[in-house]
């Protein structure tokens with residue numbers, strides 16, 4: 339059984355050093371801070387930097403706006419296409435990363451005894467759906483004359499958010515349950531991302547696009563429900579043993 | 581096991597080989613391994629980094645030794661990567677930084693007590709109190725940025741209170757140079773100490789320079805920037821205590837001997853058997869390096885390595901909490917300042933250092949700001965005022981002891 343939690347000699351807390359901790363605490367208690375104030379000082383400096391900050395970067399101008407006409411693009415005109423393109427780029431990046439996250443999860447489960455009782459074929463399905471979603475968004479971006487190879491600011495931010503997930507999923511020492519928790523975080527965001535995109539497509543008057551996105555969301559709903567369920571079962575087994 | 585530098589020949593250089601897999605081994609456990617295992621990992625990475633830096637410097641100045649230097653250097657490179665890879669990626673950069681300062685404090689304090697040269701012992705105590713303060717600043721940052729307790733890393737071995745405030749550690753360059761030991765008269769252990777601490781500080785400086793831009797928060801970037809500047813001063817200080825009249829080959833010999841000495845210290849005290857085996861392997865390799873360096877020394881300088889090196893290695897560096905010593909020095913020497921190569925009371929500090937610092941600190945000091953009002957508490961500052969929270973979860977429950 340893949341046991342997430344083992345009892346052992348964790349040394350990070352104070353109970354392993356009952357004498358030393360008394361000395362440490364006693365010294366800290368009688369030693370005043372060397373400068374007055376509190377963590378507000380940090381907030382203040384952050385604010386100064388925020389006030390003077392640049393943006394992460396820009397959304398690239400679609401070639402249609404540079405002259406090439408498309409019916410889809412006409413619908414976007416008059417609204418603000420850069421926000422939509424930014425979020426499309428974000429979805430594309432997230433789905434592409436999602437494929438890699440599932441690759442790592444499949445490897446982790448395959449290496450666990452009995453595959454940690456996670457149906458691997460389901461994980462493969464999810465992985466392939468992430469891939470199809472990536473291709474779907476890629477086509478959509480191209481159809482409105484934008485560049486699917488560009489990294490948009492929201493895609494950049496999602497990349498930063500995902501870094502921790504990747505670290506957890508590829509650390510050989512993490513358990514299947516740890517990885518499922520990381521995956522749950524990803525799928526929760528994934529799910530909301532699609533809902534957001536559908537809403538935007540509808541508001542932009544792109545009904546066909548919204549319909550394709552609805553299909554993706556139905557699949558994402560399944561990802562979320564399954565990952566959440568497997569994670570829950572594993573934690574319960576680990577905690578109460580059944 | 582007593583080691584003799586002339587009799588124990590170690591692993592011959594041509595048999596010192598690795599596979600990529602050997603170079604990337606499972607890391608130590610951040611949570612379960614003893615903090616001093618991590619201290620040794622960081623320290624030895626520092627020794628290997630210096631082995632590489634020195635070897636490059638030597639090669640650039642000595643065409644005729646470039647081949648043997650390159651043959652050894654690639655092994656040092658692989659040792660460095662094997663050892664640095666023992667740190668797990670579940671350490672945040674700030675958590676690793678806490679461990680770096682623990683190395684600086686505990687190892688420098690141990691060295692200071694063991695150093696026979698009274699002036700150099702003072703130099704080490706002086707530097708140690710500054711790193712001691714860095715630990716406090718980084719601990720405040722770790723708590724206030726990531727919501728984590730530095731003591732998870734320190735494991736109660738090292739205190740977290742202000743030392744010589746970092747804001748006053750900034751000095752004019754002339755106040756960072758020290759007197760050097762005399763290569764003809766200094767005890768071998770004096771030379772090994774100097775190389776050890778200089779190497780350790782140098783890797784810390786490099787580390788801070790490299791990692792500062794990995795943080796998004798400008799506050800953290802400023803904090804690393806300020807402390808990295810002190811680490812540069814520390815490298816300047818510690819390299820100046822080494823006799824510049826040592827020849828290139830003499831220095832090479834000392835570098836290899838120092839690696840032997842440090843690995844030997846690690847082997848003696850390592851509690852994790854898997855890591856101990858790595859130290860033993862490296863020790864064996866370094867003895868092989870020393871053979872090469874000794875042969876070079878004999879061939880080119882026509883001198884006997886025994887002029888420089890002791891046969892039997894000195895007592896190992898003690899890897900254990902130096903709490904009592906550090907507290908005593910904190911009490912007695914926190915107000916010392918450097919004036920030229922000497923140490924004086926803060927009232928006698930030179931005007932150059934004061935002016936230099938005044939300008940740097942003109943818009944405030946990051947180390948002061950991040951630790952404003954910070955007093956470490958187990959579980960740290962949010963835990964100190966946590967009475968309400970505790971009540972909330974115990975209300976209605978009978979607490980049994």
Ligand SMILES: [Fe+2]
Nearest residue numbers: 433436468528
């Ligand atoms: Fe997805």
Ligand SMILES: [Fe+2]
Nearest residue numbers: 525528558561
């Ligand atoms: Fe998904």
Ligand SMILES: [Fe+2]
Nearest residue numbers: 631656659839
């Ligand atoms: Fe080495």
Ligand SMILES: [Fe+2]
Nearest residue numbers: 681684711714
């Ligand atoms: Fe330091």
Ligand SMILES: [Fe+2]
Nearest residue numbers: 711781811814
């Ligand atoms: Fe330092």
Ligand SMILES: [Fe+2]
Nearest residue numbers: 836839866869
């Ligand atoms: Fe070496």
